[in-house]
Amino acid sequence: MRGKMSNQEPLLRVEHLCQYFKAGNFVTKAVDDVSFDIRKGEVFGLVGESGCGKTTTGRSIIKLYNITSGNIYFKGVRIAAGTQSYKDAIAAAKAEYAEKAKQPGADKAKLKSELNAVIREQNELIRSAKRDHKNCDRKLVTQIQMIFQDPIASLDPRMTVREIISEGLIIQGERDKKVIDEKVYEMLELVGLVREHASRYPHEFSGGQRQRIGVARSIIMNPDMIIADEPVSALDVSVQAQVINLLNDLREKFGLTILFIAHDLSVVKYFSDRIGVMYYGKMVELADSDELFAHPLHPYTRSLLSAIPLPDPIYEKSRKRIIYNPLAEHDYTTDKPVFREVRPGHFVQCNEAEYRKIQAELAKDA
Numbered sequence: 039m040r041g042k043m044s045n046q047e048p049l050l051r052v053e054h055l056c057q058y059f060k061a062g063n064f065v066t067k068a069v070d071d072v073s074f075d076i077r078k079g080e081v082f083g084l085v086g087e088s089g090c091g092k093t094t095t096g097r098s099i100i101k102l103y104n105i106t107s108g109n110i111y112f113k114g115v116r117i118a119a120g121t122q123s124y125k126d127a128i129a130a131a132k133a134e135y136a137e138k139a140k141q142p143g144a145d146k147a148k149l150k151s152e153l154n155a156v157i158r159e160q161n162e163l164i165r166s167a168k169r170d171h172k173n174c175d176r177k178l179v180t181q182i183q184m185i186f187q188d189p190i191a192s193l194d195p196r197m198t199v200r201e202i203i204s205e206g207l208i209i210q211g212e213r214d215k216k217v218i219d220e221k222v223y224e225m226l227e228l229v230g231l232v233r234e235h236a237s238r239y240p241h242e243f244s245g246g247q248r249q250r251i252g253v254a255r256s257i258i259m260n261p262d263m264i265i266a267d268e269p270v271s272a273l274d275v276s277v278q279a280q281v282i283n284l285l286n287d288l289r290e291k292f293g294l295t296i297l298f299i300a301h302d303l304s305v306v307k308y309f310s311d312r313i314g315v316m317y318y319g320k321m322v323e324l325a326d327s328d329e330l331f332a333h334p335l336h337p338y339t340r341s342l343l344s345a346i347p348l349p350d351p352i353y354e355k356s357r358k359r360i361i362y363n364p365l366a367e368h369d370y371t372t373d374k375p376v377f378r379e380v381r382p383g384h385f386v387q388c389n390e391a392e393y394r395k396i397q398a399e400l401a402k403d404a
Contacts, residue, residue: 047077047078047114048075048076048077048078048111049076049077049078049112049113049262049263049295050075050076050099050110050111050112050182050263050295050297051075051076051109051110051111051112052072052073052074052075052095052099052108052109052110052111053073053108053109053110053111054071054072054073054107054108054109054123055069055071055072055073055095055098055105055107055108055109055110055120056069056070056071056072056105056106056107056108056120056122056123057069057091057094057095057098057103057105057106058070058106058122067319068091068094068319069091069094069095069098069319070091070318070319070320071108071320072091072095072108072316072319072320072321073108073321073377074314074321074324076263076295076297077295078262078293078295079293079294079295080295080296080311080312081289081295081296081298081309081310081311082295082296082297082298082310082311082312082313082314083298083299083300083306083307083309083310083312083313083314083327084096084297084298084299084300084313084314084316085299085300085301085303085306085313085314085315085316085342086301086315086316086317086342087301087317087342088301090316090317090318090319091316091318091319092267092268092299092300092301092316093187093267093268093299095299095316096184096265096267096297096299097184097267098110098118099118099182099265099297100179100182100183100184100265101117101118101179104118104120104171105118105119105120106120106122107120107121107122107123107124107126108120108123109167112178112179112181112182112263113178113181113262115174115175115178116170116171116174117170117171117174117175117178117179118171118174119166119167119168119170119171120167120171121163121164121167121168124160124161124163124164124167125160125164127156127160128156128157128160128161131153131156131157131160132153135149135150135152135153177210180206180210180259180261181259181260181261181262181263182261182262182263182264182265183206183255183256183257183259183261183263183264183265184256184264184265184266184267185249185252185253185256185264185265185266185267185269186252186267186269187267187268187269187271187272188272189245189248189249189251189252189272189273190240190245190248190272192252193240193248193251193252194240195239195240195241196239197239197240198236198237198238198239199222199226199235199236199237199238199239199240199251200219200222200236200237202240202251202255203222203225203226203236203251203254203255203258204218204221204222204258205255206255206258206259207221207258207259210259219236221258222236222254222258223236225254225255225257225258226254228254228257228288229250229251229253229254229257229284230250230280230284231247231250231251231254235247244277245272245273245274245277246273246274246277246280246281249269249270249272249273249277249281250281250284252269253269253281253284253285253288257288257292260292261294262294262295263294263295263296263297264285264294264295264296264297265296265297265299266285266296266297266298266299267299268299268300268301269281269285270282270300270302270305271300271301271302278305282305282308282309285309286309298310303342303343303345303346304346306327307327307331310327311326311327312324312325312326312327312383313325313326313327313330315330315336315338315339315342317338317364320387321377321385321387322336322338322339322386322387323335323336323338323339323384323385323386323387324377324384324385325383325384325385326383326384329383329384330384331343333384333400333403335380335384335386335396335399336386336387336388337360337362337367338362338364340360340362341359341360341361341362344357344358344359344360345359368389368392369391370389373389373390373391374389375387375388375389375392376388376389378393380393380396380397380400381400
């Protein structure tokens with residue numbers, strides 16, 4: 039399916055997403071100004087080391103968190119919006135007004151009028167963001183479902199498999215027990231389990247079986263999009279392959295769009311159409327899967343790819359790890375980086391000097 043969806047409208051669009059967590063006076067920028075889109079029917083891989091903000095991005099999309107700022111659109115409808123950027127714009131305008139008003143001969147009336155215009159505009163944007171965030175169609179949001187990383191912690195140990203899988207249907211208003219049971223049995227068989235498993239509890243299953251239950255719980259809602267948050271990281275290698283193949287089959291059967299969050303790049307390469315690379319809450323590179331592996335341009339991406347082991351002892355003896363040191367790699371004291379397109383469909387976080395260097399590299403390789 040790679041390379042066939044470039045002209046499609048995005049199913050999901052994330053614009054300047056920021057997710058900050060505050061503890062006292064300390065603010066953690068878990069996700070900081072991340073933008074990307076996912077087209078209908080594709081698998082978008084999101085990779086990076088632990089703590090880089092991958093899971094937080096997924097949870098923000100599905101509205102488990104109230105986002106700090108930015109916008110999230112699903113099927114063209116804004117389902118989440120933050121207000122901090124608008125508040126920051128008001129604070130910046132007030133600071134600019136105070137600075138200019140101090141200057142000799144300043145037209146304070148004009149400056150005040152300009153400040154009030156900015157405040158009115160930003161306040162209207164705040165009201166609109168709050169209105170859209172609060173009043174978005176809940177049924178639309180339920181068309182995005184999530185498969186969680188830990189198959190043990192994500193399943194209630196006091197609920198049977200039937201109750202776990204059918205919970206979403208019941209919340210949506212389904213009351214016919216026969217319809218619910220048949221739907222649960224259908225989902226169990228679809229993910230490779232049997233009807234008899236419906237009456238059992240999560241502790242009676244292996245890790246791979248628990249993850250299949252999690253998949254069934256998400257699929258029963260007939261979603262358009264699945265957020266798979268490291269769905270195979272807690273599983274044995276052989277079971278990982280089974281779950282990945284299951285997701286692939288379900289993708290083909292139901293035409294699913296998948297946001298696949300992982301840190302195992304070899305799995306992501308096999309499964310994804312496009313890949314976004316995150317580092318410390320920032321998106322540093324985004325490209326088609328084949329393009330990213332063939333031409334990694336950001337030094338962090340090169341570092342990640344150099345860490346992938348191969349089952350080849352001769353290659354492994356000579357494999358050299360590339361260490362990423364952001365302080366040594368970048369000088370952003372004056373020339374700040376932005377996320378820019380360096381070749382069609384290939385985006386990199388870089389400043390103007392780095393952009394020129396990348397263009398020179400690409401011209402040399404052409």
